[in-house]
Amino acid sequence: MKKHKYQFSIFNSQLITFIKKEFKHVFRDKKTLLMLFGMPTAQIILFGFALTNEIKDSKVGVLDFSKDIVSRQIIEKIDESNYFNVAEDLKSIKDVDAAFKQNKIRAAVVFPPGFADELLHGGHSQIQLIADASDPNAATSITNYLSNIITEYQSQQTTVAAAPMQIMAEVHMLYNPELKGAPNFVPGVIALVLMLVCTMMSSVSIVKEKELGTMEILLVSPFKPIYIIISKLMPFLIISLFNLAIILVLSVTLLDLEIKGNIFLLFFASMLFIITSLAIGLLISTTAKTQQNAMMISLMGMMLPTMLLTGFMFPIENMPIVLRGLSNIVPSRWFFIIIKNVMLKGLGIASIWKELLILTAMCVGLLTLSIKKFKIRLQE
Amino acid sequence: MEAVIKTEHLTKKFGTFVACSDLTFEVQKGEIFGFLGANGAGKTTAMRMLCGLSLPSSGQATIAGFDVYKQTEQIKKNIGYMSQKFSLYEDLTVAENIRFYAGIYGLSIRDIKDKTAELLDKLGMQAEAKKLVGQLPLGWKQKLAFSVSLAHSPKIVFLDEPTGGVDPVTRRQFWDLIYYAADAGVTVFVTTHYMDEAEYCNRVSIMVDGVIEALDSPKNLKQQYEAKTMEDVFYKLARKAKRAEI
Amino acid sequence: MIKVSNIVKTYNKGSVQAVNDISFEVKRGELFGLIGPDGAGKSSIFRILTTLLLADSGTATVNGFDVVNQFQSIRNCIGYMPGRFSLYQDLTIEENLEFFATVFDTTIEENYDLIRDIYVQIEPFKDRRAGKLSGGMKQKLALCCALIHKPEVLFLDEPTTGVDVVSRREFWEMLKKLKQQGLTIVVSTPYMDEASLCDRIALMQGGHILSIDTPQNIIASYQKTLYAVAAPNMYKVLTAMRSYEQTESCFAFGDCLHLTLKGDSTIDDVSKYITALNFTDVQIQEIVPDIEDCFIKLLKEN
Structure with a gap:
């Protein structure tokens, strides 16, 4: 009998052929291909578009009773911003009313008489912000953005620690001074896309072999089951890293986002998350009988928790205690924190070691479990 | 004699590929007509056109007197269809399956009740009426599926490889049902891979590469091709096939 | 092996x-x-x-x-x-x-x-x-x-x-x-x-x-005499043969019927029965069974 030479090596030629075959499957199925590479791009662009379009170039009316240098500088700042155009120079409160009713403006800024005087001598002053609250969300965003611009102006001006007209105090705004939406959703999209690709695609692709009957041949071959697992999962690891790169590039170029932290740390954490997701996919494939079945389990079992319990759509702190507890076992929750800290805050490993540790534990645990559960025989 | 299936120069093209070319034949009322051909010869395409599921590219055909271009709805009311793949709902009981199929053909509640009782009686399956179809042996399922396809008293029944994988005894019982139906005036249009079943047909057509190469009674075909069995006739004809499947 | x-x-x-x-x-x-x-x-x-x-x-x-x-x-x-x-x-x-x-x-x-x-x-x-x-x-x-x-x-x-x-x-x-x-x-x-x-x-x-x-031994173990019956209207003959009291089994097989008889009945008995029913042009001959005949017989015995 022929001797079969199997060494555990990533550069095993059989493994490479197998992985090549997997890539052929991906590249020959236009639908999968579109989903794999179209999805992250579409999500970034859609989110980016939806968020910026909402407030972009909103017309703002100005009612300046003071007409001093400070009020003029603030007006200039507002006009300079991407979000606003100063459209109307209003004369009286009546004008403000009229402008709103005619839909000429979405917000108005009112400077009281003697504005600069009070600010410079009294140490604080007031500006009135009026917004059209018929669209409450937009109104909130607009007033937030406006007050932000004012705060920023103020912090540039004051050299002494004067008590300024503080309005903003929310933590995340510290790292998102212009209150851009992008920084919040980009880590969310990363988590979602990686989860989807790794869990759904990998489980479906394994179950497909079962349905086709080729899994029988592979199992009957002397090719070790662990190699089957590696070869089935490897392409999705590579594709996921590629996807991550696409998202990051799009975020930087399209959404003007800055990656503040260490990019290697970012990729390392992503690798951990990817392998965790792949392990979940493998686990799903051991129980699912049909491709449809696998897809359903992935969508219901993984995508929903990822979207709801990760923290990028709904803040976890505000959730009922049960959901908060549940969110602890969702890997993307920890991954989301890591990404936010590294990418947006520029923090190093020292501040995320706890989350990394949790993610590593989940990764190792799930991988061991799924490999153990991977059947070396058929089970009916 | 009354021709219930009548085709003239029936042709179906997919782009430049001619799946069925110039099919001209008639099938008489109460006839058992065997429709044979190699894999990829165009049997399925032809069958779809005759059932009103696919429009021909050219040529004429009437099924039970209705035109395949314009009267597909009437055609569907007058034909029954059964295939090895499409059969019954495994998670419904025998009686529920019968009621369902009789129902979609618009039988009245009274008729459905009578029909169900009649079918169960004919098949000797009263005891199984409340059993899930999934629990029945394959042969029984097939007999049931055939009877269900006849529930709305169609003029023609199309059977697509009805006996695949069934044991020889059940296969013959199945053919007893076919004879019984044909005797009652139903026209049976059947495809099969079992060549001994071709011998049971009144007439047989053999398709090769989209064309009907031979059409006659099994006896005449065997004489014409100097063959001992229909299998040899088929082999002699289909061996010449050049085209691989679409 | x-x-x-x-x-x-x-x-x-x-x-x-x-x-x-x-x-x-x-x-x-x-x-x-x-x-x-x-x-x-x-x-x-x-x-x-x-x-x-x-x-x-x-x-x-x-x-x-x-x-x-x-x-x-x-x-x-x-x-x-x-x-x-x-x-x-x-x-x-x-x-x-x-x-x-x-x-x-x-x-x-x-x-x-x-x-x-x-x-x-x-x-x-x-x-x-x-x-x-x-x-x-x-x-x-x-x-x-x-x-x-x-x-x-x-x-x-x-x-x-x-x-x-x-x-x-x-x-x-x-x-x-x-x-x-x-x-x-x-x-x-x-x-x-x-x-x-x-x-x-x-x-x-x-x-x-x-x-x-x-396959040869299985066929050899078929102990009954098997007849092939050919006639113009097979289905009618089949029904007739099934109601014949000396018939042990009769089923369609390709272009003819395969028939086995009970006890020591012979072809002649069958011919008489068939002719009495006004069937014409019926041919009966003894044949060697094949595997399908054996399978059907074994199924019936079980």
Whole structure:
């Protein structure tokens, strides 16, 4: 009998052929291909578009009773911003009313008489912000953005620690001074896309072999089951890293986002998350009988928790205690924190070691479990 | 004699590929007509056109007197269809399956009740009426599926490889049902891979590469091709096939 | 080469009995056929022997290796073609073959001799995707893939089901050639007429083996005299013969009826009965039974 030479090596030629075959499957199925590479791009662009379009170039009316240098500088700042155009120079409160009713403006800024005087001598002053609250969300965003611009102006001006007209105090705004939406959703999209690709695609692709009957041949071959697992999962690891790169590039170029932290740390954490997701996919494939079945389990079992319990759509702190507890076992929750800290805050490993540790534990645990559960025989 | 299936120069093209070319034949009322051909010869395409599921590219055909271009709805009311793949709902009981199929053909509640009782009686399956179809042996399922396809008293029944994988005894019982139906005036249009079943047909057509190469009674075909069995006739004809499947 | 003793396999926690206490042996170099309809238990036996399923009880060895404990050794020396032709539809002929060669740690060139005769037939289409091949070509490709690592035993689960007569004949020709090269082949089929092409066969039904022997011996063990009845209106004669009291069994068989009689009734008795019913042009003659006749008889006896 022929001797079969199997060494555990990533550069095993059989493994490479197998992985090549997997890539052929991906590249020959236009639908999968579109989903794999179209999805992250579409999500970034859609989110980016939806968020910026909402407030972009909103017309703002100005009612300046003071007409001093400070009020003029603030007006200039507002006009300079991407979000606003100063459209109307209003004369009286009546004008403000009229402008709103005619839909000429979405917000108005009112400077009281003697504005600069009070600010410079009294140490604080007031500006009135009026917004059209018929669209409450937009109104909130607009007033937030406006007050932000004012705060920023103020912090540039004051050299002494004067008590300024503080309005903003929310933590995340510290790292998102212009209150851009992008920084919040980009880590969310990363988590979602990686989860989807790794869990759904990998489980479906394994179950497909079962349905086709080729899994029988592979199992009957002397090719070790662990190699089957590696070869089935490897392409999705590579594709996921590629996807991550696409998202990051799009975020930087399209959404003007800055990656503040260490990019290697970012990729390392992503690798951990990817392998965790792949392990979940493998686990799903051991129980699912049909491709449809696998897809359903992935969508219901993984995508929903990822979207709801990760923290990028709904803040976890505000959730009922049960959901908060549940969110602890969702890997993307920890991954989301890591990404936010590294990418947006520029923090190093020292501040995320706890989350990394949790993610590593989940990764190792799930991988061991799924490999153990991977059947070396058929089970009916 | 009354021709219930009548085709003239029936042709179906997919782009430049001619799946069925110039099919001209008639099938008489109460006839058992065997429709044979190699894999990829165009049997399925032809069958779809005759059932009103696919429009021909050219040529004429009437099924039970209705035109395949314009009267597909009437055609569907007058034909029954059964295939090895499409059969019954495994998670419904025998009686529920019968009621369902009789129902979609618009039988009245009274008729459905009578029909169900009649079918169960004919098949000797009263005891199984409340059993899930999934629990029945394959042969029984097939007999049931055939009877269900006849529930709305169609003029023609199309059977697509009805006996695949069934044991020889059940296969013959199945053919007893076919004879019984044909005797009652139903026209049976059947495809099969079992060549001994071709011998049971009144007439047989053999398709090769989209064309009907031979059409006659099994006896005449065997004489014409100097063959001992229909299998040899088929082999002699289909061996010449050049085209691989679409 | 293969030894199966008292194998039992049930599904759904014992509610479905797929294989019921089956034992048989296959000798080296033999072409062995498992013949029976769907649900006879053929595929279960194949999966147990190819180490894909564990039996509930009983033992089996392939090439001297135990199917449970030494499954890795078995996987090294067998070729397997599952019931559905298991190919990657989106890969070409050549890519499929190359892939399976690699999985079995070999190359196409290394064992080309074994598959040459089959592969040359599909080679002109080697850049075509497997999903676009005809049934016969898929079947040939699947066989090439199962042979590519030069196995000692070849397991073919219903390789000819759903394939037309021409491809079926070609396929059996290929099996004959492979057998000449010393391969042990176990093949299953629902087509009774393929039984005579095997060295030995097991007739199976409902998880049981009805009979196991060479096709010749099985036919020889058919102890009844079998008659063929031919007439212009077969269905009428069939119904008539079934109500004849001396008929033991009568069923349609190809272009005639196959008839066995009770006790010591003879052709003459039948002729008289038939003529009395005003049937004309009825021919009756004694014939040699074939495997299908034997199968039907065995089914009725059980």
